[in-house]
Amino acid sequence: xxxxxxxxxxxxxxxxxxxxxxxxxxxxxxxxxxxxxxxxxxxxxxxxxxxxxxxxxxxxxxxxxxxxxxxxxxxxxxxxxxxxxxxxxxxxxxxxxxxxxxxxxxxxxxxxxxxxxxxxxxxxxxxxxxxxxxxxxxxxxxxxxxxxxxxxxxxxxxxxxxxxxxxxxxxxxxxxxxxxxxxxxxxxxxxxxxxxxxxxxxxxxxxxxxxxxxxxxxxxxxxxxxxxxxxxxxxxxxxxxxxxxxxxxxxxxxxxxxxxxxxxxxxxxxxxxxxxxxxxxxxxxxxxxxxxxxxxxxxxxxxxxxxxxxxxxxxxxxxxxxxxxxxxxxxxxxxxx
Amino acid sequence: xxxxxxxxxxxxxxxxxxxxxxxxxxxxxxxxxxxxxxxxxxxxxxxxxxxxxxxxxxxxxxxxxxxxxxxxxxxxxxxxxxxxxxxxxxxxxxxxxxxxxxxxxxxxxxxxxxxxxxxxxxxxxxxxxxxxxxxxxxxxxxxxxxxxxxxxxxxxxxxxxxxxxxxxxxxxxxxxxxxxxxxxxxxxxxxxxxxxxxxxxxxxxxxxxxxxxxxxxxxxxxxxxxxxxxxxxxxxxxxxxxxxxxxxxxxxxxxxxxxxxxxxxxxxxxxxxxxxxxxxxxxxxxxxxxxxxxxxxxxxxxxxxxxxxxxxxxxxxxxxxxxxxxxxxxxxxxxxx
Numbered sequence: 031x032x033x034x035x036x037x038x039x040x041x042x043x044x045x046x047x048x049x050x051x052x053x054x055x056x057x058x059x060x061x062x063x064x065x066x067x068x069x070x071x072x073x074x075x076x077x078x079x080x081x082x083x084x085x086x087x088x089x090x091x092x093x094x095x096x097x098x099x100x101x102x103x104x105x106x107x108x109x110x111x112x113x114x115x116x117x118x119x120x121x122x123x124x125x126x127x128x129x130x131x132x133x134x135x136x137x138x139x140x141x142x143x144x145x146x147x148x149x150x151x152x153x154x155x156x157x158x159x160x161x162x163x164x165x166x167x168x169x170x171x172x173x174x175x176x177x178x179x180x181x182x183x184x185x186x187x188x189x190x191x192x193x194x195x196x197x198x199x200x201x202x203x204x205x206x207x208x209x210x211x212x213x214x215x216x217x218x219x220x221x222x223x224x225x226x227x228x229x230x231x232x233x234x235x236x237x238x239x240x241x242x243x244x245x246x247x248x249x250x251x252x253x254x255x256x257x258x259x260x261x262x263x264x265x266x267x268x269x270x271x272x273x274x275x276x277x278x279x280x281x282x283x284x285x286x287x288x289x290x291x292x293x294x295x296x297x298x299x300x301x302x303x304x305x306x307x308x309x310x311x312x313x314x315x316x317x318x319x320x321x322x323x324x325x326x327x328x329x330x331x332x333x334x335x336x337x338x339x340x341x342x343x344x345x346x347x348x349x350x351x352x353x354x355x356x357x358x359x360x361x362x363x364x365x366x367x
Numbered sequence: 368x369x370x371x372x373x374x375x376x377x378x379x380x381x382x383x384x385x386x387x388x389x390x391x392x393x394x395x396x397x398x399x400x401x402x403x404x405x406x407x408x409x410x411x412x413x414x415x416x417x418x419x420x421x422x423x424x425x426x427x428x429x430x431x432x433x434x435x436x437x438x439x440x441x442x443x444x445x446x447x448x449x450x451x452x453x454x455x456x457x458x459x460x461x462x463x464x465x466x467x468x469x470x471x472x473x474x475x476x477x478x479x480x481x482x483x484x485x486x487x488x489x490x491x492x493x494x495x496x497x498x499x500x501x502x503x504x505x506x507x508x509x510x511x512x513x514x515x516x517x518x519x520x521x522x523x524x525x526x527x528x529x530x531x532x533x534x535x536x537x538x539x540x541x542x543x544x545x546x547x548x549x550x551x552x553x554x555x556x557x558x559x560x561x562x563x564x565x566x567x568x569x570x571x572x573x574x575x576x577x578x579x580x581x582x583x584x585x586x587x588x589x590x591x592x593x594x595x596x597x598x599x600x601x602x603x604x605x606x607x608x609x610x611x612x613x614x615x616x617x618x619x620x621x622x623x624x625x626x627x628x629x630x631x632x633x634x635x636x637x638x639x640x641x642x643x644x645x646x647x648x649x650x651x652x653x654x655x656x657x658x659x660x661x662x663x664x665x666x667x668x669x670x671x672x673x674x675x676x677x678x679x680x681x682x683x684x685x686x687x688x689x690x691x692x693x694x695x696x697x698x699x700x701x702x703x704x
Contacts, residue, residue: 163611164611165611165614175549178549178555178556178557178558178560179557179558210600211596211600212512212515212595212596212599212600212603213512213599218515219515219596220515220516220594220595220596221515221516223515223596242599242600242603242604242607243600243603243604243605243606243607243608244603244606244607246604246607247604247607247608247610247611248607248611256600257557258549258557259548259549259556259557259560259597260596260597260600262549262550262579263547263548263549263579263580263593263597263600263601264600264601264604266549266579266580266581267579267580267583267584267601267604267605268580268604268605268608269580269581270579270580270581270583270584270585271580271584271605271608271609272608272612273581273584274500274501274502274584274585275609275612275613275640275643275644276612277502278502278639278640278643279636279637279639279640281639282635282636282637282638282639282640283633283636285635285636286635286636288632288633288635289632289633289634289635289636291629291632292628292629292630292631292632292633292634292636293629293633293636294629295625295626295628295629295632295633296620296625296626296629296630296632296633297626297629298619298622298623298625298626299616299619299620299622299623299626299629299630300616300619301619302615302616302618302619303612303615303616303619306612306615307612
């Protein structure tokens with residue numbers, strides 16, 4: 031297995047990438063290819079005593095958080111683009127690597143993947159996913175931002191892609207797929223959700239029906255499907271609520287000696303909460319519907335997050351996710367044609 | 368001031384309603400009219416030694432959580448409807464009361480209000496609001512479910528209604544109004560949000576621009592505007608995240624003697640968190656855009672929540688909210704015509 035890692039992705043790049051790659055090499059022993067500015071990466075790799083299996087491929091440019099619009103499109107599409115994302119994804123495209131990981135600009139990764147890997151045959155829109163912590167584990171939520179305006183068929187395809195990912199890469203048998211709506215009852219929804227409901231119901235998916243936050247965070251479904259606008263608002267609001275609660279709690283804990291002592295004693299209890307809110311445990315979430323595996327992690331990724339991202343990508347490669355997803359999409363197209 | 372209270376609204380009705388009304392009478396001294404099944408309400412009122420100013424008006428029927436569709440529409444619209452909501456709102460319509468409060472079926476309240484009070488002149492869609500706790504106070508979010516599909520003009524009117532409510536009833540000077548979107552930059556959004564942005568910007572509102580969860584829960588705006596589908600998903604997801612975190616924390620706290628002792632010592636620190644998540648502090652949120660003040664509280668309302676709802680309704684009556692909102696809507700119509 032050969033994993034390509036964008037060395038220039040995270041806010042603190044290339045340190046987390048180099049350290050995460052070294053950890054992964056030591057545990058998994060796969061080939062890892064770091065792509066990025068070799069003048070920055072090589073000294074670091076050498077200082078860590080590169081365990082040998084980490085290859086370094088130089089890429090002159092990077093896609094930054096400021097790149098957007100036409101500038102981003104050109105960096106992503108240009109034939110000889112020398113951004114670390116373009117160089118890395120070209121390796122996947124040419125069969126020289128099995129998956130690409132970046133902790134960089136999500137829109138940049140999506141745009142680069144769109145132009146360089148292309149959209150899977152039969153897929154109308156690729157989807158951005160998030161792995162959302164729930165009571166019992168995780169829920170794959172998509173789309174969380176690639177497509178602010180969707181058609182009902184897109185939501186059906188998100189359901190198929192999410193379900194295949196949950197089954198193959200996460201090992202969930204017959205994943206339950208829920209449709210985010212403004213009420214649990216069938217018939218609830220905006221125009222889009224109401225039109226997507228019968229498509230999901232008539233599909234071969236294990237369709238759970240409409241869901242609200244309660245079902246999503248309660249762990250009732252393995253996959254939650256929505257348009258990229260609602261999904262994005264949902265994810266960002268959830269993160270903001272969690273942050274607000276933790277901030278309020280932390281501030282109150284520090285407000286008196288008594289509560290400080292209490293907090294110290296209760297510290298082990300905060301570990302579960304911390305673990306649940308720790309994006310480093312998840313590492314990265316996949317872009318689905320492309321001709322190649324691409325995982326995008328948080329800009330604040332540390333070495334542990336990069337390691338987790340590599341682990342997630344490995345599972346997808348192992349499961350031959352692209353082939354499985356292609357078959358599922360073709361099956362759906364035949365069923366509805 | 369005369370407040371009508373649906374005695375049959377909350378899950379534990381009419382106990383919280385009777386107790387909340389008595390508390391409010393003792394503190395504010397206004398006239399309160401309880402509407403509901405007098406065979407249930409009267410004995411309770413007498414057992415509490417009705418302090419005199421609480422009037423009781425009998426209403427034969429109630430709107431339950433099961434009422435929906437045509438059945439609900441008929442109960443809401445029928446000329447001689449005897450539901451507690453219809454009887455109560457008719458008092459407001461006929462000028463015999465200044466505001467109506469219920470902790471019952473939100474859709475029932477909205478439908479009854481729509482048919483009995485009617486929509487304010489110039490308002491295209493009434494909006495359901497929620498008062499969302501933030502870092503520094505509250506944010507008025509609307510629409511949270513009355514209109515799953517909206518037009519850009521509806522979002523502008525939600526902005527105006529939310530702003531007038533924040534200014535007049537909550538006392539916020541020049542309320543900042545944000546537009547929920549999938550990114551903070553201007554230009555981000557689905558079709559609806561992108562079309563609403565210039566309308567909000569050209570209005571006389573104190574428009575903050577696009578917002579995400581970070582700004583909403585961080586207290587950067589006083590009003591957050593969105594369609595009823597996204598708003599509903601947002602509110603329910605936020606509640607579910609908060610519940611999940613509190614559940615995880617509680618469970619971990621009880622997992623060992625050490626953490627139990629820690630939790631006991633740290634107890635005062637949890638009070639801030641509890642207060643923030645306590646819907647009873649808010650009591651009820653207004654339906655905006657109707658010819659009359661209607662406040663809807665949570666089904667799980669207790670006496671404290673009913674008391675808070677009465678307090679919120681009083682502020683709106685005091686501020687002559689309906690008149691102020693009517694003027695603001697007329698101003699906007701003149702500006703854009």
